[in-house]
Amino acid sequence: MTTRGNPDTDVTFATLADEARAKVNLTLRVLGRRIDGYHDLASLVVFADCADRLTLEPGVELSLAISGPGDGDCGAASDNLVLKAARLLAERVPDLRVGAFALDKQLPVAAGIGGGSADAAAALRLLARLNGLSLDDPRITEAARLTGADVPVCVASQSSVMTGIGEQLSLVRVPKMPCVMVNPRVAVATAEVFTALGLRKGEILTDVTDVVRSRKWPTEESSVEEWLKALGHAANDLEAPAIKIQPIIGEVLSTLRAASGVRLARMSGSGATCFGLFDSHAEARAVGQALQASHSQWWVHAGVLG
Secondary structure, eight states: OOEEEOTTTOOEEEOEEEEEEEEEEEEEEEEEEOTTSOEEEEEEEEEEEEEEEEEEEEESSOEEEEESTTGGGSOOGGGOHHHHHHHHHHHHSTTOOEEEEEEEOOSOSSSSSOHHHHHHHHHHHHHHHHHTOOTTOHHHHHHHHHHOTTHHHHHHTSOEEEEETTTEEEEOOOOOEEEEEEEOSOOOOHHHHHHHHTOOTTOBSSOHHHHHHHOOOOOTTSOHHHHHHHHHTOOBTTHHHHHHHOTHHHHHHHHHHTSTTEEEEEEOTTSSOEEEEESOHHHHHHHHHHHHHHOTTSEEEEEEEO
């Protein structure tokens, strides 16, 4: 740990750290497309036990340094969502204390698991800690919403039902479920997937209130078996258009669905990351090890969702 003094107050601040956990869409319904071009969604979101790591050393200048296995895929640091979120918050909070961010990029980029959004959310959490702000401060909420559609749910980093364009959140208790996550290391642009979906502006498929009323998720007292049954009746509407853009997603899904012990396999978000759910950690670890050995070019993580 390092410390840095504030020359104005002579107060010493320690370097702050947080994890940016991967987001996984267990389900994703596209309800329609608004006149403004945005798509209305309804999605059950959980978070995984794999993450990027972000630190913040308090200082006068706002900056970002990127390292780790995925640093080469992040593009220019100046365009990173970490800095975008910080700048949006600084516009809303007078004299916001900032500093030097350092991102250890472990998650694949443009992968449908909200890596960049989770990084931005972690930046907002760190700035909130540094400045004594509550995470439900409306300025944090607005900065998150303006940074990106997945950032609001990533700020809380808790399982939620996400509706609207991502800004409407309802917390839900989802049990821990062993999983294997697989990304074939191909980037999928979210905009391309929505374009392939082919909805016209103003086209409505399903009313959001109908979806909320019809989809009653199991309670926190429900068993994993009840959750798996409920999830089996749902889907990810972006799966088919994503496979058209990157057919290897279909290969990943077929491989997961053929794995021993898998209960459910589906794509997350707009892809290309897919996940398989299992009854036991041992089954998930065994499948993860086998996939890593047979497909060494793929990113594979065996862990827990919830």
